[in-house]
Amino acid sequence: MERLASGKMACPDHPTAPPTITVEPSSGIVCVFKFTCSYCGVLVESNKMSEKDANNRFTLNTQLAFGTILAGGHRSTAETIAVHLGLPPPVTLSEWAKDMEYLREVTSKVADRSMYQAAEEAVEAVNDTDITVSCDGTWQRRGFSSKNGVATVITHSKDKPGKVIDVEVMSSYCFTCSRYDDDAPKHNCTKNHQGTAGSMETTGMVRIFCRSLEKRGTRYLNYLGDGDSKAFSAVKDAMPYGPDTTIEKLECVGHVQKRMGTMLLSKVEQCKGKEFSWRGRKHRGIGGLGKLNKSTIMAIQVQYGIAIRNNIGDLEGMKRCIWAIWHHKNKNHSDCGTSCPAVNGTGDGNANSLPIFVLNEIKPVFETLSEKSLLKKCLHGGTQNNNESFHKIIWSYCSKNQFVQRCRLELAVNCAVVHFNDGVTNLSSVYNYLNISVGQQLAKHLYGKDFLRVGSAQKLLGKEGNGRRKRKISSKPDNQDYQAGAF
Ligand SMILES: [Zn+2]
Ligand SMILES: [Zn+2]
Incomplete structure (x- = not known):
């Protein structure tokens, strides 16, 4: 020719x-x-x-499958788009499953390399192979009905952004097993979890900790997690680093901060029927106007979070700043920061003071929440916010609305790891593995997504993140715009 x-x-x-x-x-x-x-x-x-790949499969079909995943879709999504374009429908379900399996393999290589690098960076940052990690779990569905869940571990350091260091995808479902009750033929079972959805995080976390030395060359000696974490107890009991090495539990400042709001609210509830006399008048309860209303509780919660985060590594300072909140409400401004109107002279520092009978009732809350044993676990100032953001990315690649098997969820998690750690643009390394060249349009598209990502992060750090959080008592704790004494 x-x-x-x-x-x-x-x-x-x-x-x-x-x-x-x-x-x-x-x-x-x-x-x-x-x-x-x-x-x-x-x-x-x-x-x-x-064009065909080394396995004699059409690369275009693989490309369609990968694009569909990144759009959070399924074969049915690809079919809708293809037929609207006047193209034939995608490959059959069983061929599609082969593509998924192939892509799972390839993406897991890319994700694994990324997580290994994250481990190296974390070790370098503290010059130690013992590191701090934030741990959390996420489920495809709320509650106990979820058959799929993911345990996620992210590095935590003071001045470097956290990166995903390990993940474990858990599934209590297998298609073949569900078709044959007890007498399923020999098959590649996709079930890797027995038991409740609640225990998925626990099981996954134990697996991750037990392989940390072998797979990442590090020990996760500080476990940043939420309050009554069953997963932490299980990890501790598993003694992944031998009986002589203890793993320290650190508290997520965000979760601790929420306790302030919860405890104050329940104090108000407890005191509902109680009578107080103050300045010659009788008062019923400690809630309501001029006393402990919802916006005051919210302000105290925010201040409490700030007191912790502004004193990273300084336990005494933390304690002093927490009590400064209480004293400020009692018209004593000796420990207030420069943003207290009584200190900087911009206004009436006592405008938001509380009656002493209210302060006396909430004093025990301040005592509990300023205990050294608790504050010690908050000295790092960290939160699980990174885990939460990572979980959002996972579910953007795999909708919570449609049940999937483990392979499809693993694919989403692998892509989310690369996205979270290195940016969307780096998903193109999947194409390198597939030996498919990345065209200009695709490169532009991926780059555009990263650009948006950076943009929205900046927005959150700027002014626009405040309004939404202000209204909620259980607000996210990553808001540094409030200053001590500004309530
Ligand atoms: Zn099975
Ligand atoms: Zn003050």
């Missing part, structure tokens, strides 16, 4: 015969355009769409 000087394709023996063009749907959305000599029938050329 050859091209004539005019650029037209032609048969070498019959250059003047016009080619016959046939279109053959062959597999999935792939259509092969064939140019044959109209005189002798020899194949002159076929189109690029029919």
